[in-house]
Amino acid sequence: MFQFIAHLRFFAKATNQHGVHSPFIYNYVTKCLYIKGKLHQQKNKNVLLKSIAYFNPETAFIASEDIKKIIQKVKTKLNFTSSTVDLACLELPNLKEFNTIKYHNNTMVFIDKIYTNKESLEAWEQIKKLKKVTVTVDLFYCAIVFFRKEQAKEHFKIRI
Known part of the structure; x- marks a missing residue:
């Protein structure tokens, strides 16, 4: 029941590419x-997988x-490491795990299952509020986080 109500709320607030005023996110949405x-x-x-093809990361946590096996079918030359990465994947929103990611300006963090339950949604909200997080894309099924210093802090809800 939680997911159903969360999906209705998401759908009421979400937009498509026409509601996006950030060139970076507009290109990500339309070209990826x-x-x-x-x-x-x-x-x-x-x-x-589409995001990996679009951003072409070289290192990943x-x-x-x-998930590693699925990714390796699409991108065979990806270096899996725990040092500074271009891509990080979290199975659930987890603030403690999120804070262990070593990131740079162009790092993309993929977070799965943000609407699984109230705790996941609360953790997602905490991640969005972090000062180091500048751009988030909520896709309901998952979310994407960026640390782009040149961009104003913005949160997008995009229908896919």
Whole structure:
């Protein structure tokens, strides 16, 4: 029931590319997320794989072996490390785990299952409020976080 109500609330506030006034996010949405074709059946994993193809990261922190295997089918030359990374993947929003990520200005953090339950949603809200986080993209099925210093702090809710 929680997810159903959360999805209705999300849908009421979410927009498509026409509601985005950031050139960076507009390009991400139109040239990545809205490109036809599926790389995976699940929407969250499809977003992750399309984002990897779009941003072309070289280093990644991914705790889940299942996610690593899925990614390696699309991008074979990705260096998995725990040092400063271009891409990090979290299976759930977790503030403690999020704060361990070593990031740079262009790091992208993929967070899965942000609307699983109230605790996940609260953790997601805490992550969005962090000073180091400048741009977030809430896609309901997952979320993307950026640390771009040149961009004003903004939160987007995008329908996919």
